[in-house]
Amino acid sequence: MKLVEQHSLSARGAVQEAPRMHILILASYAPSLLNFRGPLIRDMLAAKHRVSVGAPDISTELRRQLVELGAEVHDTPMERNGTGMLADLRYCKGLRRLIGSVRPDVVLTYTIKPNIWGAFAAHSVGVASVAMVTGLGYAFTDTGVAPSPTQRVTGLIARRLYRAATSRNRRVLFQNPDDKADFIRAGCLADPSKVGMINGSGVDTEHYARQPLPSDPVVLMIARLLGNKGVRDYAEAALRLRKSHPQARFQLVGPFDGGPDAIAEGEVAAWTAQGLEYLGAAEDVRPHIAQARIYVLPSYREGTPRSVLEAMAMGRPVVTTNAPGCRETVEDGVNGRLVPVRDPSALTEAIAYLLDHPAEAEAMGEAGFQLVARKYDVRQVNRAIMELMGLPPAPPHTATFMP
Incomplete structure (x- = not known):
């Protein structure tokens, strides 16, 4: 996947000029940085911001693509599916070192572990953070099966950690009103004035171009x-x-x-x-x-x-x-x-x-x-995210992702 440059300011041009702000984006799943956040990174760079990204297990090819896009790439080791507190504390400590080293103006996180531990790490070194709640996950989903004692304890801990983390966030962004209401009802956010609403992560309507409906069922x-x-x-x-x-x-x-x-x-x-x-x-x-x-x-x-x-x-x-x-x-x-x-x-x-x-x-x-x-066009969604983060938006452009 590569970026076709069709606008006047390239990613390299944005880096050469003095950036307006430095944003660090933290993910728990490395491919999502390109698949889900690639257009957002592109639009931040087009607005002359500096963008760093961090995730665990970044492959050589993904690193190359992110660097080609214009981002600075960092490894943030993490156990994605683990529930051990010691591993999570190590992850938080690593985030704190990274944030203290690169000194961004704002940290943007998504998914539960970056949201929680990224907020703690950023706050500890005096950096503002914004969390995107892209879904409430397994702990909040009614699966039709009574949760086990372990799942109940894990859910309780997650809700308390989320409440502490969001008290340290500048903003908390939600993708639908049900998530917002349930998150607040569960006690995960004490200050509803921090809420911002966005229409999902958006979709690149040029990359996912319309195709005729096939006749085969x-x-x-x-x-x-x-x-x-x-x-x-x-x-x-x-x-x-x-x-x-x-x-x-x-x-x-x-x-x-x-x-x-x-x-x-x-x-x-x-x-x-x-x-x-x-x-x-x-x-x-x-x-x-x-x-x-x-x-x-x-x-x-x-x-x-x-x-x-x-x-x-x-x-x-x-x-x-x-x-x-x-x-x-x-x-x-x-x-x-x-x-x-x-x-x-x-x-x-x-x-x-x-x-x-x-x-x-x-x-x-x-x-x-x-x-x-x-x-749901990704360009509209990205403008909303950047406005809620307090970032000047990107100028109009027609850059798109191509395979």
């Missing part, structure tokens, strides 16, 4: 293989529909996960033996979306589901759940269908309806494309 889901993404519900619906709609194909794209809610490889093997097509993880999901006629995400909770926005930008009708984050992206009957959470029967019916009514599916794809252009 291909149904697609893209997600990490977690129970709370609704993967099991999708598999059950797909295997039912294989019998009633034998001409249809049902595809699943996404990596296995090591978290407590992970789907086992054996489960996926059993589904594929019955006709579900598991295509593995994908660095570029556009070819998969392009050949799909219907996009499905039966998640139990999201911040704003990026894959849904990508599918809508490419003109696909969407079936998703009436859950926080998901319901923000679909108006039932207009650009897709909303179904109850953990309801494979309703999911089956909604997918079957779109398979059986291709003209309506096409109209819904058009409506979704229009919604993304109006509300």
